[in-house]
Every structure is written in C-alpha cells, then in structure tokens.
Amino acid sequence: MILAIDTSLGTSVAVVGGDIVTESATLDTRSHAEHIGEFIDRVITDSGLTPADVTTVVVGIGPGPFTGLRVGIAAGVAFAFGQGIPVLGISSHDAVAVGVDACTVVTDVRRRELAWTSYRNGVVVAGPGLTTEATLASDVDLTEFPEVRAGTISAAMLAAAAQQRIDRGDDLSSVAPLYLRAPDATPSNGPKRVSG
Amino acid sequence: MNEPLVLGIESSCDETGVGIVRGTTLLANVIASSMDQHAVFGGVVPEIAARAHLEALRGTLSAAVTEANIRIDDLDAIAVAAGPGLAGALMVGVGAAKALAVSLGKPLYGVNHLVGHVGADVLREDGGEIELPTVALLVSGGHTSLLLVRDLVTDVVLLGETIDDAAGEAFDKVARLLKLPYPGGPHIDRVAIDGDPNAIRFPRGLTLPKDLVNHRYDFSFSGLKTAVARYVETADAVSIPDVAASFRESVADVLTRKAVDACREHGVTRLLLGGGVAANARIRALAAERCAENGIELRVPPLALCTDNGAMIAALGAHLVARGVAPSSLDFPVDSTLPVDTVRV
Known part of the structure; x- marks a missing residue:
C-alpha cells in the first residue's frame, strides 16, 4: 500500500494499492502545513486502513514553490520514520506524464517563472529546467513534446508514476527537493556607513 | 499521566531540534544547526535555514530516538513549535510533526516556542518541579x-x-x-x-x-x-x-x-x-x-537547553499532557508572530 504526498502546487495525498485509490486534495497553494495532517489521516481512515497498512511512502520532490514543497516532503519523511518504512522521492512532473507518449509538463513556480520537464513514455528526456512564458517555446521542443500545463498534481497519479519507476528498477531513495534555484541571498559587502 | 513520554520538534530558526522527555526527565536532545551556512551572510537567511531543516529532519529524529533508547510506539504525544519564528522554517517541523502524529496514532501539541524556553527549566538535573511565578x-x-x-x-x-x-x-x-x-x-x-x-x-x-x-x-x-x-x-x-x-x-x-x-x-x-x-x-x-x-x-539552564532545542518543546508538551490539556487539532497553521499567551495552538 503506497501513501503518496505532493505539495508542489496544492496539497494532494493518496493511498493507492490493490483495489484502493483514495485521494484528498485542495487547489489552495498556500495552506500545505494546515492540510497535510488531516489529509493523511483522512485517506487512510476513509480507505478502512490503519497507518501500519502503508508499506511505502512516495513524495513529490517538485519542482514547485519551496515553502509548500518542503511541507509534503517533511511529512512523508516523518510518516515513514514513524512506521519504519521507506520513503521514495520522484519528480512531481512524473505524475502528469503518466500514460502520455510524449509531452512537456509545465508548472508555475512563481516569480513569473515556469518549471518544465519533457517526457517520452514516462521517462525524462530533457529538464527539469526553469523558463518564462516568453521563452518557453524557444527553450523547449514543444513540437515533439507538446505542452501539458498542470495546475494540480494528483498524488494518486504520483503513486502510479512511482510504481512504474519502481518496476523499472530506478533508485528513488533521494527525497531532496528539485529546487532549481539557489537561495535568494547575497553575501554582505560589510556594514553601511552611518556618519556623514 | 504524570510522566508522559513526549517527542518534541523545534524548527523556528536555524536549529533543527528533536528532543524526548519523560515527564521532567530529559532522555534525548539532538540538535543540527545550519549556523555555519549563514556565516557568510552575517545573519540567518530564512530559505537556507528551511532547506537545512529538511535535510536534517530524518537524521535528528533517528538520533533522538536512539539516544533516548525508547520504542517510538511508546510515545504518549508529539509536540512541535508552532511559532513564533520563521514561517518557512516552522512549516518543516510542523509538517513533519503532523505526519508523525498520524503515523503513530498519537496526539499532537502545537506549542509556543518562547514558552518552550521557559519550559526548559523543568528539565533541571535535580528533577524538581518548575517553581513559579x-x-x-x-x-x-x-x-x-x-x-x-x-x-x-x-x-x-x-x-x-x-x-x-x-x-x-x-x-x-x-x-x-x-x-x-x-x-x-x-x-x-x-x-x-x-x-x-x-x-x-x-x-x-x-x-x-x-x-x-x-x-x-x-x-x-x-x-x-x-x-x-x-x-x-x-x-x-x-x-x-x-x-x-x-x-x-x-x-x-x-x-x-x-x-x-x-x-x-x-x-x-x-x-x-x-x-x-x-x-x-x-x-x-x-x-x-x-x-x-x-x-x-x-x-x-545548561546552554544546550538555552539555545533553541527540541527537548524544551517536548518538556512543554509533557507538561500540557500531564495537566490534562487537550491536544491541538490537526489543521493548525504555523504562526510567525504567535503571542506568548497562546501556549498551545
């Protein structure tokens, strides 16, 4: 039984396994820390399961706005720690590319920037990278890999993507976020003068 | 429950802290600091602190449980600093604490970081009760x-x-x-x-x-x-x-x-x-x-309990449990300016 969590856009949590697909999600992109606990609790309870039934946790590691993204990854790590089970990380874009022959997944990462990843049959062929609305078409081959603009990431689809990658034998052990941007800080040039 | 076993998580600034207490007895106090990463900037950079919390999370949780030599199933409650502090940093600890509480089926206490500093005083080595006022x-x-x-x-x-x-x-x-x-x-x-x-x-x-x-x-x-x-x-x-x-x-x-x-x-x-x-x-x-x-x-208090740490959060949580205070609801937000008269969110 997989517990899947994605907070790269809104908050989406799902339990997937056997006949069960239970998902809880919100489009709200600014309330990840509020929703995450209830959503995990709800999908497990509504599936008639207990936390001990979960055997693997999968988290979406972005790309996405950092503050919210970290909430889901932290939750996934902590849930897995509590149960002594593995936590796996996959790109949140993988969830959108499931079952599509060729596509470029594009999501909004704020500050007027877009994140993109191009896929063929669920396998990354280019990206992930950052671009803008103005430069997307020149940065990315949208002819061979048509754009799929995603406003949400489904945790159930994330679980499906993870299952495919597990079956392929991919190493998913890193849950480090796909930040794609360095922290916004510059070293100080020394104190400013205060006397005339 | 006079001697509740509580795990506390602290992530309000540049220290990732996980502490475990049994009542007023300190069992573990593990701290990972990102201080060195902020040195070149001359002060704490919130985004760098938040990134470091996530990197340190699994290691500090694991080290604390090992140090305390407990079974996590035996915990009575989870406590976490809900504020005041840096919002993006707090969210890492709060997200983790909520999921850990659900995973273990334990009550969760979102507590005030500043009151936690006062609560650290209950972890005195002579084991006495905190003396107030x-x-x-x-x-x-x-x-x-x-x-x-x-x-x-x-x-x-x-x-x-x-x-x-x-x-x-x-x-x-x-x-x-x-x-x-x-x-x-x-x-x-x-x-x-x-x-x-x-x-x-x-x-x-x-x-x-x-x-x-x-x-x-x-x-x-x-x-x-x-x-x-x-x-x-x-x-x-x-x-x-x-x-x-x-x-x-x-x-x-x-x-x-x-x-x-x-x-x-x-x-x-x-x-x-x-x-x-x-x-x-x-x-x-x-x-x-x-x-x-x-x-x-x-x-x-000893320096390791004066600087930001998870043990003080656990100690305040244990105090709330012992006093019969109800846990937080699972949907509480972090509050970067949480007032001190809100001890539990």
Missing part, C-alpha cells in the same frame, strides 16, 4: 522578550520585548563592524575580556524616564548599534576590546536592569534566563550580581 528573560538572535509566568499553561504575560533588533542581532551587527566573525556573541565576549566596559558610554536604549512611560519593559538595540558604528567610524583610535566590552556592558546593563525591575515590581523572586544570548558571560555575571543584591533566585 518567575520572570523570564529570553534573549536570542530572534527574540528579546521579558515574560511574567505565573502558570505555564494559563498565565504567561508578555511584559515587554524589543521594538527593533533582537539583542543577539545587535551582537552580530556590532561584530561585523569590528570585523569579528558570525555569530557575534561569543566573539564579542572573547575580545571584551581585555577591554574596559566603562571606556565608552554607549546609550542604554529605552531607559530614560520619558521612554519608560510607554516602554517600561521593552528593549531597543538599534540606536546602540548605530552609536557603536558612529564611534568606530569617527574615533581617532579604536580599541576593539574597549568597544566590545563597552557595547556588551550596555546590552547587559539594560537587559538585567529591566529584568530585575520586573521581578521587584511584580514581587517575583525568580528570574529565568533563556535563549542563546544567555551564554554571554557578562550578561550572566551581571544578572547574578543584581539578582543577589535583590534577593532574586537566578536560574540559567
């Missing part, structure tokens, strides 16, 4: 607060706080002026040993009678920092030890004077120091001297 002076890179605590759950009052820079921030900024490394406190302490604390009369913020009307127990260190900068820029010959000692004396003087005044005005005979700046040698010495003069018992 007390005035608490909490001084760090992010906070400078004076609290009156009559009851840890129901009666915590903010007497005053900084209206601009935190005291620790002032130490960092003055250290930069003197070309000393970050964090400034220990380095200013080190060079001040050879200096004359009375060499330069730097201002004592918010101590004039006109200021005391509205800011009896508030602090201000911004003007002091500027006064030091002006002195360093304009003095013919600058003795770094004298500047460091005189600056430190001004901070220690104002902090301890207001704290002791608060004890006297409220008839309280205990003063608790907390926060990283409680490590400062001169602040400790002057607090001890003035408390002794006024018949006030001074309490300073």
Whole structure:
C-alpha cells in the first residue's frame, strides 16, 4: 500500500494499492502545513486502513514553490520514520506524464517563472529546467513534446508514476527537493556607513 | 499521566531540534544547526535555514530516538513549535510533526516556542518541579522578550520585548563592524575580556524616564548599534576590546536592569534566563550580581537547553499532557508572530 504526498502546487495525498485509490486534495497553494495532517489521516481512515497498512511512502520532490514543497516532503519523511518504512522521492512532473507518449509538463513556480520537464513514455528526456512564458517555446521542443500545463498534481497519479519507476528498477531513495534555484541571498559587502 | 513520554520538534530558526522527555526527565536532545551556512551572510537567511531543516529532519529524529533508547510506539504525544519564528522554517517541523502524529496514532501539541524556553527549566538535573511565578528573560538572535509566568499553561504575560533588533542581532551587527566573525556573541565576549566596559558610554536604549512611560519593559538595540558604528567610524583610535566590552556592558546593563525591575515590581523572586544570548558571560555575571543584591533566585539552564532545542518543546508538551490539556487539532497553521499567551495552538 503506497501513501503518496505532493505539495508542489496544492496539497494532494493518496493511498493507492490493490483495489484502493483514495485521494484528498485542495487547489489552495498556500495552506500545505494546515492540510497535510488531516489529509493523511483522512485517506487512510476513509480507505478502512490503519497507518501500519502503508508499506511505502512516495513524495513529490517538485519542482514547485519551496515553502509548500518542503511541507509534503517533511511529512512523508516523518510518516515513514514513524512506521519504519521507506520513503521514495520522484519528480512531481512524473505524475502528469503518466500514460502520455510524449509531452512537456509545465508548472508555475512563481516569480513569473515556469518549471518544465519533457517526457517520452514516462521517462525524462530533457529538464527539469526553469523558463518564462516568453521563452518557453524557444527553450523547449514543444513540437515533439507538446505542452501539458498542470495546475494540480494528483498524488494518486504520483503513486502510479512511482510504481512504474519502481518496476523499472530506478533508485528513488533521494527525497531532496528539485529546487532549481539557489537561495535568494547575497553575501554582505560589510556594514553601511552611518556618519556623514 | 504524570510522566508522559513526549517527542518534541523545534524548527523556528536555524536549529533543527528533536528532543524526548519523560515527564521532567530529559532522555534525548539532538540538535543540527545550519549556523555555519549563514556565516557568510552575517545573519540567518530564512530559505537556507528551511532547506537545512529538511535535510536534517530524518537524521535528528533517528538520533533522538536512539539516544533516548525508547520504542517510538511508546510515545504518549508529539509536540512541535508552532511559532513564533520563521514561517518557512516552522512549516518543516510542523509538517513533519503532523505526519508523525498520524503515523503513530498519537496526539499532537502545537506549542509556543518562547514558552518552550521557559519550559526548559523543568528539565533541571535535580528533577524538581518548575517553581513559579518567575520572570523570564529570553534573549536570542530572534527574540528579546521579558515574560511574567505565573502558570505555564494559563498565565504567561508578555511584559515587554524589543521594538527593533533582537539583542543577539545587535551582537552580530556590532561584530561585523569590528570585523569579528558570525555569530557575534561569543566573539564579542572573547575580545571584551581585555577591554574596559566603562571606556565608552554607549546609550542604554529605552531607559530614560520619558521612554519608560510607554516602554517600561521593552528593549531597543538599534540606536546602540548605530552609536557603536558612529564611534568606530569617527574615533581617532579604536580599541576593539574597549568597544566590545563597552557595547556588551550596555546590552547587559539594560537587559538585567529591566529584568530585575520586573521581578521587584511584580514581587517575583525568580528570574529565568533563556535563549542563546544567555551564554554571554557578562550578561550572566551581571544578572547574578543584581539578582543577589535583590534577593532574586537566578536560574540559567545548561546552554544546550538555552539555545533553541527540541527537548524544551517536548518538556512543554509533557507538561500540557500531564495537566490534562487537550491536544491541538490537526489543521493548525504555523504562526510567525504567535503571542506568548497562546501556549498551545
């Protein structure tokens, strides 16, 4: 039984396994820390399961706005720690590319920037990278890999993507976020003068 | 439940802390700090701190459980700092704590970080109960607060706080002026040993009678920092030890004077120091001297419990459990400006 969590856009949590697909999600992109606990609790309870039934946790590691993204990854790590089970990380874009022959997944990462990843049959062929609305078409081959603009990431689809990658034998052990941007800080040039 | 087993998570600033207590007994206190990563910037960069929390999360959780030598199924509750602090940093701890609570099927307490600093005092080695009422002076890179605590759950009052820079921030900024490394406190302490604390009369913020009307127990260190900068820029010959000692004396003087005044005005005979700046040698010495003069018992927890840590969060959580306080609902938000009279969110 997989517990899947994605907070790269809104908050989406799902339990997937056997006949069960239970998902809880919100489009709200600014309330990840509020929703995450209830959503995990709800999908497990509504599936008639207990936390001990979960055997693997999968988290979406972005790309996405950092503050919210970290909430889901932290939750996934902590849930897995509590149960002594593995936590796996996959790109949140993988969830959108499931079952599509060729596509470029594009999501909004704020500050007027877009994140993109191009896929063929669920396998990354280019990206992930950052671009803008103005430069997307020149940065990315949208002819061979048509754009799929995603406003949400489904945790159930994330679980499906993870299952495919597990079956392929991919190493998913890193849950480090796909930040794609360095922290916004510059070293100080020394104190400013205060006397005339 | 008199001796609840509680795991506490702290991530309000640049320390990732996981602590485990049984009642008032400390079982584990594991801290990962991103301080070194902030040194080049001269202060805590929120995004760097938040990234470091996530990287440190699994390791600190695991190390704490190993150190405490407990089975996590035996925990009675999870506690987490819900604020005040850096929102993006707090969210890492809160997200983790919520999921851990659901995973283990345990109640969750979102607690006040500043009250946690007071709660650290219950982890005293003699195992005694916390003695109240007390005035608490909490001084760090992010906070400078004076609290009156009559009851840890129901009666915590903010007497005053900084209206601009935190005291620790002032130490960092003055250290930069003197070309000393970050964090400034220990380095200013080190060079001040050879200096004359009375060499330069730097201002004592918010101590004039006109200021005391509205800011009896508030602090201000911004003007002091500027006064030091002006002195360093304009003095013919600058003795770094004298500047460091005189600056430190001004901070220690104002902090301890207001704290002791608060004890006297409220008839309280205990003063608790907390926060990283409680490590400062001169602040400790002057607090001890003035408390002794006024018949006030001074309490300073060990440094590992003064700086931000998960054990103090666990201790406050254990206190709430023991008192029969209901847990938080799972949907609480982080609150970067959580007021001290909200002990549990």
